[in-house]
Amino acid sequence: MTIREVSEKYGVSADTLRYYEKMGMIPPVTRNASGIRDYTAEDLRWVELAKCMRASGLSVEAMVQYVQLFQQGDETIPERLSLLLSQRAELLEKREKIDAALLWLERKIERYEAAAETGVLKWTDE
Amino acid sequence: MTIREVSEKYGVSADTLRYYEKMGMIPPVTRNASGIRDYTAEDLRWVELAKCMRASGLSVEAMVQYVQLFQQGDETIPERLSLLLSQRAELLEKREKIDAALLWLERKIERYEAAAETGVLKWTDE
DNA sequence: ATAAAACTTGGAGTAAACTCCAAGTCAATA
């Protein structure tokens, strides 16, 4: 699969795909005889993973660490596990912050929906 | 309340507080006779809000828009409501992406916990 | 009164994550 096809399939620009590879966020992609990227099914799984992790807000750096450990083989299993645990903790924290903001938004939306009918807000702040 | 006190109270640097104000993410802060910031309770509520929204990942830009509408008065209530609704939608989407990544992480963590006992992974990819 | 600490501004610098560009190579078609 060419870089263009992968780009279209996953909605990630070719530049970004090359960037992820250069940074080590995914292992080196398979190339054909003339050095052009030819993504295998395994390469695609890494792309998918990278996309999912970035979409969630995990840093490129965190993913790079994981891939580096992965490439060092089975001795790094405990380290990889602890990395995964801390990434999970990070995402759970992110979610809590989103929930706090959502709570605030919900409260405001309720008041604004009431105000949209009368045309005036019944409270003074924010 | 001085900028230093606010900074300590909320764990936001004085530079960041000035930045938020300069960008219009919070309305102009109350000043004393010599032009030095003296945060009132209302100013603090804006700071708190700004902190909460930024922590959730909402852009400075989105918050600036809200404050601008707020400062224009009651005619902007419908616009403010629709802005709040789209911000909520954005946060809900963010949370779904986090949940997707968490699902993946949980799956891996399970397998790694099993592997940590044997010292070897039972699957070949990622 | 005077030094030190905290404040002011405008503007420059930084980090992360892309995004774009130039100059060249490779592949497919008329």
Next chain:
DNA sequence: TATTGACTTGGAGTTTACTCCAAGTTTTAT
């Protein structure tokens, strides 16, 4: 075979959100 379009690399440029700095007030403490 020639030219068009996709690919390659290294490196420069961009955006967002700070973060730091310099040069100058203001406040506080001795």
